[in-house]
Amino acid sequence: AQSVTQLDSHVSVSEGTPVLLRCNYSSSYSPSLFWYVQHPNKGLQLLLKYTSAATLVKGINGFEAEFKKSETSFHLTKPSAHMSDAAEYFCVVNTDTGRRALTFGSGTRLQVQP
Amino acid sequence: EAQVTQNPRYLITVTGKKLTVTCSQNMNHEYMSWYRQDPGLGLRQIYYSMNVEVTDKGDVPEGYKVSRKEKRNFPLILESPSPNQTSLYFCASSHGFVSPETQYFGPGTRLLVL
DSSP: OOEEEESOSEEEEETTSOEEEOEEEEOSSOOOEEEEEEOTTOOEEEEEEEOSSOSEEEOGGGOEEEEETTTTEEEEEESSOOGGGOEEEEEEEEEETTTTEEEEOOOEEEEEEO | OOOEEEEOSEEEEOTTOOEEEEEEESSOOSEEEEEEEETTTEEEEEEEEEETTEEEEOSOOTTOEEOOSSSSBOOEEESSOOGGGOEEEEEEEEOSSSSTTOOEEOOOEEEEEO
16 A cells, blocks of 8 residues: 655744655555645645655755655755745545545645744 | 636535535546545545546445536535534546546535434
């Protein structure tokens, strides 16, 4: 079965410093992996996706993630945090390609301090 | 603007009073799906539809019904709501063949069942 584990429930950084949100996955085959962001009282927005092409994936708003098969990881990074990055981030795996079910991690709340 | 819309955004109701949450997309997507989000559980799929008149159960279908009479609409029906259906609901859609794994989410509907 496919699953994802987000290693931190809360991450706090200062504005202008790097962001690292960690995600490990478990999959019996090469998975499709995603990062979604949810701002307070807003819907879910796709940040980036990995679908077995390049292992380094660039997304919107300066975010990127690297797929590391040897480490079963798909960590999300950004070189310099902005106040507007404060939100909840979900690592997601495509669980069932037939019904396109997505399995979400439990989420990481990112706090950005001025 | 390409989007998924849901109505209502907020709803308070009482046990047993039938309700419908509407979902509409303007991207001509074949696939649509409903999820519920609960604290600590991430998002779980309720029902999905691969195309018009084709629907099937997800992981947590009990107490819900759906219909897909038109491509753009995918309403979620709670015939007799109960307090354990208090949750945040998301509708999602994706293209049938172009990047089918990428799902676009609506803004969410927060439901409270008393």
